[in-house]
Amino acid sequence: MKRLLTMNELTISEMEHILAEAEQFANGAVWRPQQQTMVANLFFEPSTRTKSSFEMAERKLGLEVIPFDAGASSVLKGETLYDTARTFESIGVKALVIRHEQDHYFEQLLGKQLNIPIVNAGDGCGHHPTQSLLDLLTIKQEFNTFKGLKIAIIGDITHSRVARSNAIALTRLGAKVVFSGPPEWFDENSGLGEYEAIDQAITTSDVVMLLRIQHERHDSSVETNDYLTQYGLTKEREQMMKPHAIIMHPAPINRGVEIDSELVECSRSRIFKQMQNGVFVRMAVLKNVLEQFEGGTLHENSHQKWSITQ
Amino acid sequence: MKRLLTMNELTISEMEHILAEAEQFANGAVWRPQQQTMVANLFFEPSTRTKSSFEMAERKLGLEVIPFDAGASSVLKGETLYDTARTFESIGVKALVIRHEQDHYFEQLLGKQLNIPIVNAGDGCGHHPTQSLLDLLTIKQEFNTFKGLKIAIIGDITHSRVARSNAIALTRLGAKVVFSGPPEWFDENSGLGEYEAIDQAITTSDVVMLLRIQHERHDSSVETNDYLTQYGLTKEREQMMKPHAIIMHPAPINRGVEIDSELVECSRSRIFKQMQNGVFVRMAVLKNVLEQFEGGTLHENSHQKWSITQ
Amino acid sequence: MKRLLTMNELTISEMEHILAEAEQFANGAVWRPQQQTMVANLFFEPSTRTKSSFEMAERKLGLEVIPFDAGASSVLKGETLYDTARTFESIGVKALVIRHEQDHYFEQLLGKQLNIPIVNAGDGCGHHPTQSLLDLLTIKQEFNTFKGLKIAIIGDITHSRVARSNAIALTRLGAKVVFSGPPEWFDENSGLGEYEAIDQAITTSDVVMLLRIQHERHDSSVETNDYLTQYGLTKEREQMMKPHAIIMHPAPINRGVEIDSELVECSRSRIFKQMQNGVFVRMAVLKNVLEQFEGGTLHENSHQKWSITQ
Known part of the structure; x- marks a missing residue:
């Protein structure tokens, strides 16, 4: 695996390989590169969870993280994303984790002279593959299989990176995915799956996967006051869930909107477990891209004609 | 010691224990956790000194610090402080150092499922216990005792975390604390100590502890031009101090306001010594909370029914 | 070398010493301080390249970097640069790398009680010595000498730290430096070198050193649309360069302004090589200042009369 841009790039066996290795890490396995290895996390959008989670993963692998602050960077001076990425490669960074508000930002990095692996930590409303993988790990730890499971994805489907990536991956792995929430937020023609009314979705699913209402991406003003009653996970709806069914949410949570605040840490909730799995x-993922990226060594002296020291 | 929220929580023997260990660290003692240990500093207010000082302390203990930028965090997306803290716990952080503009912010973190120690690095106008401890260490190094000392705390007492925490701790330890500065900034009914006119306070005290005028917290416009002459430490007043008396200031300093710029590094000044002691x-403090916090191990697999790898 | 503020401070043999050691590092040499050593990068202006490059250099030397965010610092509370620097010294930082928008900011740090080395990472429109050194290294790796070389510095000479530092250093080392670009951006009386028309400069030089148009520093609105045609490196002009001549640019690049986008990674370009050399x-530089700075040990107990522990 030379990079991770979208879930679609991964074969099912690659997914399973990553999940198995993630589980080994959860159980205390240790892997570290043989040499001092620097990486950088280029986050062009606010993030606590994903950025901290990558930082933690990097430190646990013994990697050193070169800080990057988009707000204080040369991007302000009009530098292209490609030139920023090439800069980090030039100074010796061995992998880049990138979150960017532009859909498919990574296309401008491909097929050029950039020679280090990219891990996509979220592009616009597009993909967020490591979020999908952590969701898969959480489900697999719970049910040991994806086949035959019914997963309801509820909420802001149009603006959700997670909804899309997850729906496709779960379907490929044999699960049935349905969607619920405000009908106007669901595109019948998306081809991702069917729409079900909220009560039906919640009472018949093994996994109730709530999505965050992304206020910062919404033009239309959704009445968040009514959202919990109409489409959220109330205490009443939680009572109607199947006995073994679990609750998931990518966070950050709008308490009292997508979910009743008291349910956030209830026994069905895997919300903080998801963060651990992240x-x-x-x-x-980082182990795999660092291990297998053969082009990862910089040829620092490629242009050099003379050596100063003999 | 499972956390440090306020000085009031500490017994006198706990204070003395921390001061003794701090002194050992000053003399080169080394303590490191047995395993790779990550912490995070959640600073929701600007700070150079306190944040850098914690960072330095953490590095000297061999801890790894997961960066957090409040301005680029999910707090912008409406996440509660509790959920942010639980997120850091979930990803494996073993202690949180928090500064927050809200008085007693830490109360919203207590009595719930958050299970890692909190060190308060300042809450609103409330407490700042590590600042108090470094002041105590500086005084004890100077006089070897607190009993019988007279300490004058001068300036912006109403808005000062330091004034309150220090006055209480010093009184408990046997020192006499008096206050001076603009009378309208002193609340007679605070029960913290007596008010003295500036010249009397300065000429009779063993420790002249100046407070910063916190422009950013003041509604009323204090005439800072006149402040030095009326209530500040001028060169004339410094001459009137007792022979062995010392000058302290928590910094950042408004040079020429609380203190004549030329006195900042005079032989009586312990201002930069305070920073070293910090x-x-x-x-x-970090050693104690990490060492003694038995709940500090995350039960990562607590919700897990299946293991993917055999 | 106890500090690095400007290129003028360096003797030619000191420059050559640094270049030789830099080349050794490029070839894999390792140097690390004997004890855990912390440094801080105080960047008061946005920067990706220089800050990340210093971070990388520091990590490769095994140094630990205490983070500093100017936007969240006590500078907002009116702290002087000197007090900020003294604070970092007090907490145990052993060297400071500083970028500041004020010309000659470092003069306010000299001749006082600040006792750790300063490395200037750029002051206003003044100096940027490590940029000059990386340019020198890139040129020396290419031509093995400076004597007899002709170097054309093209563009925003008035506002360029790089132009000034480089012109002086290159002239001292025996190269001939000429300037080109908009004549109104060149001061005849600077004494730095001669002005040549763009086509003449490009066709006769061994090194074509392009400068960035610093939009953020310009009051007058330069028509950047026409800049490439009039003064930039077009594909036509590149064809006219001497066979062995190389292209340099300090970056960030305004693609299509100073240089045709397609030339950025052409075979003559040493732009990303420059970043590697940085x-x-x-x-x-850091090795030299840390190694030779004898005053670098803090006397933490200098003011201390009593030791708490026996």
């Missing part, structure tokens, strides 16, 4: 899948 | 008391 | 010269 570190382990990111360790696995 | 690192050592923070090392001692 | 890490190695900074390693050499």
